[in-house]
Amino acid sequence: MEELVGEFWHKLITKRVSTEHSGAKVNLTDLNSQLAPFYRALGGAPGKVIEGASARELKLHRRFLQRVAGTHRRTNIAWQDERSVRLPPMHAIFPDKALNEALYFWLTALAAQLPTIKHWFVDNQHATLDLLKSKPGLASSYYALVDAILPLRPDLDKLEGSKLIREQAIQQALKVPGSVANLPKASGDPDPIFLWLYPEPIHGVSIDADDELDDSDVENQEEQAEQLKGERKEAKRTNDSKETDGLLVFMLESLGTWTEQIELDRPQEEDVDVNAAAAAEDLDIITLSRQRRAQSAKIKFDMDLPAPQNDDLAVGEGHRLPEWDYKRSSMLQDFCLIQPMLADDALPAPVPDRLKMVANQLRNRFSALNFQTNWLRRQTQGTELDLDSCIEKISDPNDQLEKQNFYKARSRNQRDLSCLLLADLSMSTDSALNAHQKVIDVIRDSILLFAEALSGAGDPFAIYGFSSIRNKQVRFNLLKNFSEPYSDAARGRILAVKPGFYTRMGAGIRQSTEVLQTQSTHKRLMLILSDGKPNDIDHYEGRYGVEDTRKAIMEAKRKGIQPFCITIDEGGNEYLPYLFGDNGYAVVSDMTRLPTLLPKLYLNLTGQS
Amino acid sequence: MKNPMNYLAQNNEVEIFQHAAENHLPVLIKGPTGCGKTRFVEHMAKKLERPIFTVACHDDLTATDLVGRHLMNKDGTYWQDGPLTRAVREGGICYLDEVVEARKDTTVVLHPLSDHRRVLPIERTGEEIIAHPDFMLVISYNPGYQNVMKGLKPSTRQRFVSMSFDYPSPEREVVIICQESNVDKDTAQKLVTLGGDLRRLKDHDLEESASTRILIYTAMMIKSGLDPKEACSACLAQTLTDESETIAAIERLIQIYF
Numbered sequence A: 001m002e003e004l005v006g007e008f009w010h011k012l013i014t015k016r017v018s019t020e021h022s023g024a025k026v027n028l029t030d031l032n033s034q035l036a037p038f039y040r041a042l043g044g045a046p047g048k049v050i051e052g053a054s055a056r057e058l059k060l061h062r063r064f065l066q067r068v069a070g071t072h073r074r075t076n077i078a079w080q081d082e083r084s085v086r087l088p089p090m091h092a093i094f095p096d097k098a099l100n101e102a103l104y105f106w107l108t109a110l111a112a113q114l115p116t117i118k119h120w121f122v123d124n125q126h127a128t129l130d131l132l133k134s135k136p137g138l139a140s141s142y143y144a145l146v147d148a149i150l151p152l153r154p155d156l157d158k159l160e161g162s163k164l165i166r167e168q169a170i171q172q173a174l175k176v177p178g179s180v181a182n183l184p185k186a187s188g189d190p191d192p193i194f195l196w197l198y199p200e201p202i203h204g205v206s207i208d209a210d211d212e213l214d215d216s217d218v219e220n221q222e223e224q225a226e227q228l229k230g231e232r233k234e235a236k237r238t239n240d241s242k243e244t245d246g247l248l249v250f251m252l253e254s255l256g257t258w259t260e261q262i263e264l265d266r267p268q269e270e271d272v273d274v275n276a277a278a279a280a281e282d283l284d285i286i287t288l289s290r291q292r293r294a295q296s297a298k299i300k301f302d303m304d305l306p307a308p309q310n311d312d313l314a315v316g317e318g319h320r321l322p323e324w325d326y327k328r329s330s331m332l333q334d335f336c337l338i339q340p341m342l343a344d345d346a347l348p349a350p351v352p353d354r355l356k357m358v359a360n361q362l363r364n365r366f367s368a369l370n371f372q373t374n375w376l377r378r379q380t381q382g383t384e385l386d387l388d389s390c391i392e393k394i395s396d397p398n399d400q401l402e403k404q405n406f407y408k409a410r411s412r413n414q415r416d417l418s419c420l421l422l423a424d425l426s427m428s429t430d431s432a433l434n435a436h437q438k439v440i441d442v443i444r445d446s447i448l449l450f451a452e453a454l455s456g457a458g459d460p461f462a463i464y465g466f467s468s469i470r471n472k473q474v475r476f477n478l479l480k481n482f483s484e485p486y487s488d489a490a491r492g493r494i495l496a497v498k499p500g501f502y503t504r505m506g507a508g509i510r511q512s513t514e515v516l517q518t519q520s521t522h523k524r525l526m527l528i529l530s531d532g533k534p535n536d537i538d539h540y541e542g543r544y545g546v547e548d549t550r551k552a553i554m555e556a557k558r559k560g561i562q563p564f565c566i567t568i569d570e571g572g573n574e575y576l577p578y579l580f581g582d583n584g585y586a587v588v589s590d591m592t593r594l595p596t597l598l599p600k601l602y603l604n605l606t607g608q609s
Numbered sequence B: 001m002k003n004p005m006n007y008l009a010q011n012n013e014v015e016i017f018q019h020a021a022e023n024h025l026p027v028l029i030k031g032p033t034g035c036g037k038t039r040f041v042e043h044m045a046k047k048l049e050r051p052i053f054t055v056a057c058h059d060d061l062t063a064t065d066l067v068g069r070h071l072m073n074k075d076g077t078y079w080q081d082g083p084l085t086r087a088v089r090e091g092g093i094c095y096l097d098e099v100v101e102a103r104k105d106t107t108v109v110l111h112p113l114s115d116h117r118r119v120l121p122i123e124r125t126g127e128e129i130i131a132h133p134d135f136m137l138v139i140s141y142n143p144g145y146q147n148v149m150k151g152l153k154p155s156t157r158q159r160f161v162s163m164s165f166d167y168p169s170p171e172r173e174v175v176i177i178c179q180e181s182n183v184d185k186d187t188a189q190k191l192v193t194l195g196g197d198l199r200r201l202k203d204h205d206l207e208e209s210a211s212t213r214i215l216i217y218t219a220m221m222i223k224s225g226l227d228p229k230e231a232c233s234a235c236l237a238q239t240l241t242d243e244s245e246t247i248a249a250i251e252r253l254i255q256i257y258f
């Protein structure tokens, strides 16, 4: 009962003090897909994501009611670090929805213009000034925002002394950016400036993750951290993996002040060991939302193979493949054992409802390829005369009468192309992409839609997944092979795809090459859907893995197979040119678009030729 | 357009081309679509005072289309030279645009022409033509990922002097846009900046970069009186993608300039 009353009181009081306009509310999640390209186009780092910032505490002079109600104590301000741009999860500051939207675009442009902040007060003004000068359209929306925001700032008539001077300076800086050199000192923090970017917090709980997933006594802490999902909280990733030995470690650093007078309240408890997750929550400090490697760390611990009765069916005894050892410059014959696996317990399944429409569209669109016709010339039978051949007949001095090839005939689908899709099913695909999806979910949808599209096109295709645990366990998951027709049985297997282990890419490619060689088409395409560098838990990592993969790719090319890689790894540009050549790969930065991009990419690659 | 042969050099391409021409060497030009490859070759033809025979390659193109065929008239059949044969016989530049679009067997006829032999055997007539001293073979293609499956065979590539083109530098692109569309410099400047923004989206959000050509089209539409925002939307946003969210983002970009 007491709780109920409390809640009621909370609601009532929150309503009264709220200076927000819920009717004009704009959510970041709704705009994000526009903001991201907008940011990149304006020169923002292509690898950065835009995500919701958690509320940061500012020392605000709160009205009594607000203090009681607890709103406004935490404010959503915008900031960024090397990894992402943090914008408030929603904007409802203005009664006009268009202005709330404009604020998002303004902040995004500012983030592209001002990647790092040295002097908060000056840098924001300068970056603003630069944007206003070079982008006239942005200028008009900026001044509209300033006009709307000034009335929401503290009333100058009610301030006095140093606080008045400081507020005057801020308002002047907003009205005429670049005109105020210093922020006058006054006690407490100034009211947040929603049109500006804030520096990234210097201190926070640090969570370090490394590709080396070596030990396990941090398991608990990490799991706790993982439970705290949702918006991106303040955290810092230390880069020094040596220091932390590659483990996931929570480190509570002494919390200090930000430059520019924005203080983070000191934490109540300093003892992280007791309850790291709780401490993090209290501090508004959590991370791990997108750190895929970090998340994959967790899976390491239950990484023993599934019990045979729960595992896919191993088909046959396995197959030996060589591996390239670049240090010795030699092929290690029969070094890898690849094991074809079949998800025999996966029941046949139709296309899930949510994908039905897209699947139909894709199938229809791709079936146009099927009807692509070519004229076969100089045929003995056909629907039309081949004039060239007729005239030649008449004009050729050494004519051979018996050759009666005067016709042209239409041939159906002369594409003469087969494709094998090889999907990386390593455990990193188990990491969360957003609140509702894991990477593997998007990969699953992508594979399925790809298959739907190709079944429309009529090009022969096969789909495999792979993952590995050292050289003796390279699992090659059969999802659809070339000879079986695409049916609900294959769909069922695709829908049952789950994250596996590590990424011994060379072996996966070699096996796929062998499979593709069974196809007699003129062109053979190997599409590799990857989510990161080649790696395994043995020495297969770093340069070794890259070199072996490269070798496998070169062998495939020599055998007349065209490999192409689609990766969701933002860092792909660093190593993929070495593996696949400058034009042999594509980086997909917005993973959620992969399912529709993959068929399109296939279309572009295989074109009409 | 004032002068359709107007060409603003980006680099030392004119000099390279001249040397290749003097030495009777064939030239390969690679670069993204709409960056000025065709314009350059046309310009060079004029400069060297040689006729130009341009063939836009496509997947139905056959060797016959290049070399020639027999035709009929009231007197019977007669032989008609194709564009390649004309260039070889009469002297001139034969320009095969987007050569990777052509089927592989088509490019084989180029081999004896692109090495020291400089001959064109014509199977149908039994003729073997020795190339005119002014004959020059030029081919172009776009090396983007869309063409990885097509590609040129190394044995073909290695017969050419190769040059790589890209979109002109911003300063040059402004000049080109002004020249081609007669739009004012301020508008051209905005279009070039916007174009630069859009080019950053390549590989992430767009499959194709905004070409110089499409920027010129936009400028022409603006020049003839269309509202700049609408011109950009029709020529850029809608042209570069079908994704509604990407279009929306591009519209936002357009709004910050116009």
Ligand SMILES: Nc1ncnc2c1ncn2[C@@H]1O[C@H](COP(=O)(O)OP(=O)(O)O)[C@@H](O)[C@H]1O
Residues within 6 Å of the ligand: B006, B007, B008, B009, B010, B031, B032, B033, B034, B035, B036, B037, B038, B039, B040, B168, B176, B180, B212, B213, B216
């Ligand atoms: N350097 C340049 N000087 C003058 N005009 C240029 C130049 N580069 C591009 N253009 C313009 O861009 C248009 C497209 O160029 P084009 O040569 O057709 O491209 P490509 O052959 O590379 O696809 C030309 O019609 C011309 O108007």
Ligand SMILES: [Mg+2]
Residues within 6 Å of the ligand: B034, B037, B038, B097
């Ligand atoms: Mg051209």
